[in-house]
Amino acid sequence: MNFKCIEDLVQQSELKKLPIYELILQYESEKSQMERADILSAMKKNWQVMKASAEKGIANQEKSNSGLVGGDAKKVSEYLEQGYMGKTVLKAAAYAIGISEVNAVMGKIVACPTAGSCGILPAAILAVAEQKKFTEEQILNALFTAAGIGMVIAQNASISGAEGGCQAECGSAAAMTAAALVELAGGSPEQVAQSVALALKNLLGLVCDPVAGLVEVPCVKRNGFASIYAMLAADMAMAGVQSMIPVDEVIDAMYQIGNVLPKSLRETAEAGLAASPTARRLENTLYGKTEL
Amino acid sequence: MRGVFDIIGPIMIGPSSSHTAGAVRLGLIARRILGEEPVKVEINLHGSFARTYKGHGTDKALIAGILGFATDDERIKDALLLASEKGIIYQFKKVDLGAVHPNTAVIYLTGINGRTTRIIGASVGGGNILITNIDGYDVELTGQYPALITIHHDCPGVITKVTSILAKYAINVAFMRVSRQSRGAEALMILEVDDVLTEAVVAECQMVDELENAFCIPAI
Structure with missing residues (x-):
């Protein structure tokens, strides 16, 4: 089994009449020489840590080392019934912010695909699983589909903020999440691909401009927003909406955009939000003006 | 991929x-x-x-x-x-x-x-x-492989002695690097290997005359 792009995955999935997650499981088994049962149990362990981090996140009141983040997930999770967006969507946002807060306070998380974007996928899956009563087996399968999408993006573009900006981290995570949600909803391989295109397309160009160089502002709240992007992309794909630009061309576009993004907007904290007067003031308070 | x-x-x-x-x-x-x-x-x-x-x-x-x-x-x-x-x-x-x-x-x-x-x-x-x-020795160590590190006297034959011990235990060398401060002085060798370095292997290396010390670092 070999694949170079999402289109390869869709074609092989249709040809072999196997879901994308099954192709990814087979690929991983060949590549790593691990037994199928061991691969499944490793993914199960990841999922357990993800769930634990979400529960910890929505209860979190601790502030990060810098004091910039902490406590927002709890606020959102206490507002679920009152909001415009409905309980499932707000729950996803609360979980995503919460997992990201757990990361910021030096708690245990699963990088997905990175630590900075770790809240997006588990949050959306947990929120929809509670609504639709998906089984753990269905969720694990969806995680393999998501991983397959992430593998292609890492290969053909980037999943690193320092290389491609935040589109490469939160954008990739949202694309992976959309794919997982479509898999959970019983969508076709083509619909998985459409959801990836829709999610990624609308986060293209997102820059990585972290205040004081920390994975906190805007990263933590952005995880909440990106989780919801992924849900909308999945719903649109399931409704039959198609991206005019094919998914692999969207991924290529993300790579091209990353290449022309100035270094100052790729995790260096030299421009954007990181260079705002308030960010600079916070930074000086944290590190002191005269230091390195 | x-x-x-x-x-x-x-x-x-x-x-x-x-x-x-x-x-x-x-x-x-x-x-x-x-x-x-x-x-x-x-x-x-x-x-x-x-x-x-x-x-x-x-x-x-x-x-x-x-x-x-x-x-x-x-x-x-x-x-x-x-x-x-x-x-x-x-x-x-x-x-x-x-x-x-x-x-x-x-x-x-x-x-x-x-x-x-x-x-x-x-x-x-x-x-x-x-x-x-x-x-003080320049090295390149990633921690991805178990590594055997020796501090030894820089003279002919030491590398052979160490690598033949590894060969005896069927341990495959993935990467190796030798560095020294000057000719004939103390030298350092790092062998990153594919297999587990047991205490027996390290102990046998320590017996090599020209070696001042040998120790292993597991993959981390």
Whole structure:
């Protein structure tokens, strides 16, 4: 089994009449020489840590080392019934912010695909699983589909903020999440691909401009927003909406955009939000003006 | 193409794979190189490590590694306190090392039996590390493979003696590097291998006459 792009995955999935997650499981088994049962149990362990981090996140009141983040997930999770967006969507946002807060306070998380974007996928899956009563087996399968999408993006573009900006981290995570949600909803391989295109397309160009160089502002709240992007992309794909630009061309576009993004907007904290007067003031308070 | 668990995973302690997980691994490898319980730690931080270590908890992560914690150990955030409770004296300094990797640390360790070591290493992204200097010797050590390290007298035949011991135990060498301070003086050799280095292998290497010391560092 070999694949170079999402289109390869869709074609092989249709040809072999196997879901994308099954192709990814087979690929991983060949590549790593691990037994199928061991691969499944490793993914199960990841999922357990993800769930634990979400529960910890929505209860979190601790502030990060810098004091910039902490406590927002709890606020959102206490507002679920009152909001415009409905309980499932707000729950996803609360979980995503919460997992990201757990990361910021030096708690245990699963990088997905990175630590900075770790809240997006588990949050959306947990929120929809509670609504639709998906089984753990269905969720694990969806995680393999998501991983397959992430593998292609890492290969053909980037999943690193320092290389491609935040589109490469939160954008990739949202694309992976959309794919997982479509898999959970019983969508076709083509619909998985459409959801990836829709999610990624609308986060293209997102820059990585972290205040004081920390994975906190805007990263933590952005995880909440990106989780919801992924849900909308999945719903649109399931409704039959198609991206005019094919998914692999969207991924290529993300790579091209990353290449022309100035270094100052790729995790260096030299421009954007990181260079705002308030960010600079916070930074000086944290590190002191005269230091390195 | 990366594997499934490079994309979903690893399980780690936040907030940053390079500033936290990589820092823990630097500390861990320093502890292994020291080879005994550390009692005194001095760490010089350069570049981004120096600038953001408090916000990222890099100081806690480095000490956690020196205490022997894994990268997913939830005690990492309390590492400074736990080190103090164990009576370990630690100190951090900010330094400018010039044109080296922005996430570089120089770790000075003193052990319970008085052994000292100085390790220079960098966290090079995604939790990966590169040790570039051990006790003045230039090296390239990633911690991804078990490694046999020898300090020996620079003279003909030493490398053959060590590698034939490895051959006898059917241990395959993946990467090797020999460096010395000057001809005929003390030299250091690092052999990164594919198989587990048992105590028997290391003990047999220690018997080689020209070797001052041989020790192994498991993959971390």
